[in-house]
Amino acid sequence: MKFNGNAWKFGADVDTDAIVPARYLNTSDPKELAKHCMEDSTNPDFMKKMKAGDIIVADKNFGCGSSREHAPIAIKAAGVSCVIAKSFARIFYRNCFNMGLPIFESSEAVDGIKEGDQIEVDAGNGVIRNLTSNKTFQATPVPPFMQELITAGGLMAYTKKKAGL
């Protein structure tokens, strides 16, 4: 599977309160959450400007703070195709694989992508192409168990199979 979209750049330590503020957590409806995606970040108008398929490109420790799965749910429901970061906070990383938001780790890619660049990501092999600058980057390989989760269709599909449901 390939993702293709324009890059939206964010800095280091983007927390889950910035991705979806707690004041909107009285619902878990993906469409409602998506309306507020990145509202308290450095780009509060993100939802007004972004197009479906666009890609979030962030510095280190993306998704730190709260365990709220509402954060990756909001990003996915907003139509963001994938997130590229130098590193991800642990719970956010785990949540993405569990619920199916594709994420890629690559410091070189983050440094080599500017806001608005057109990016293509091959989810199969983790190759990130900056079509604007014509540069190619390789994301850190996904650990085998996480790959198994993706193949199974997320944690619940994996658990259903295991529990014989």
Next chain:
Amino acid sequence: MYIHQTMMTITEKILAAHCGKKEVKPGELINAKLDLVLANDITAPISIKEFRGANAKKVFNSDRIALIPDHFAPNKDIASAEQCNMLRQFSREHDLSLYFEVGKMGVEHALLPEQGIVVPGDVVIGADSHTCTYGGLGAFSTGVGSTDVAAAMITGEAWFKVPESMKFIYKGKLGKWVSGKDIILHTIGDIGVDGALYRAMEFTGEVIKKLPMAGRLTICNMAIEAGGKNGIIEPDEITEKYVSKRAKRKYKFYKSDKKANYIDVREYDLTGMEPQIACPHLPENVKPVSQLGSINIDQSVVGSCTNGRIEDMREAAKVIKGHKVHPYVRMIVIPATQAIYKQCIKEGLVDIFIDSGAAFSTPTCGPCLGGHMGILAAGERAIATTNRNFVGRMGSPKSEVYLSNPAIAAASAVLGRIGRPEELK
């Protein structure tokens, strides 16, 4: 005969015991049996939807799933009421013994240790990032998302990558008005908000060995603020004294081997350390209180899973007794559980707070995450004993939160600016 024996940390030992192995190593992927699975009114609704969506009919154990409506409860609006009702109905449907209704509920990470529902040696996951609090008891506990909790409600298990451990050794003697909160803020200020990413944080040294349980829980509570997977403290006599009268189950003390491996060992001499303040908008922006300058405040919050225990209430009351909250400040005090609330009444602390002009609330997470009970307007500033000071954390994205211990929060409420108890006349 040479017997091979791997030296293990307390975290590794607890994880090994819960996946039926003699030893585990950092990086190893394991499937661990869980002693307790936890979620709250924000995170459980997604877990419940996923549980039902997977066509699951039964939970793995109706006595090992804790559902606690504490974030937006007592219900702050209709949507929150619907979410809390999902927990209530699911708990009735599955006969969950650990559902805590308003009136019995408290802030989850204060309530579960207090009630002896989490015990030393446990492996616990919770759909709340501050689940790492129970490391203060010598348990392995970590925050996860709602889907992990949904799967665990079915299987009673969760997968983990065994984390590498970092050791933090604290020496010296704590000064007056310096507590667990200052130790962990100082540490986060040193290593940064991702300084312990994916790792176990093991806290030890002479300061920790003397530290009461409340301070230990506060320290482990904020391990997540350094990116840690879990925080943990070896159980000892202080743990035994706290746990023995509360534990609802058998418990086990695990200790790190002397030759266990650590990826990093850090030593701190805390003698002379001032109270620490985390400035906006990250918990790593830490300064000693004297270096802050004059920072006016509009609100002071004492409470939360970090500092809402009886010891915290006592500390704040001791500072504010006989003083009045500054006319330009709202002070909001929130004991974390009903038992703490009652103890505050018994000790006369409620009178002290109310006489000083503070509001005293029923237990709730409330303002900590900008839910209710003390939201900030644009341009307003709070000092809080809570755990996060991200943009918009307590209300308007144009407001600011400074994090401190309860004594500083109380003194600042009187001064109208961030300051120390010693400054009160």
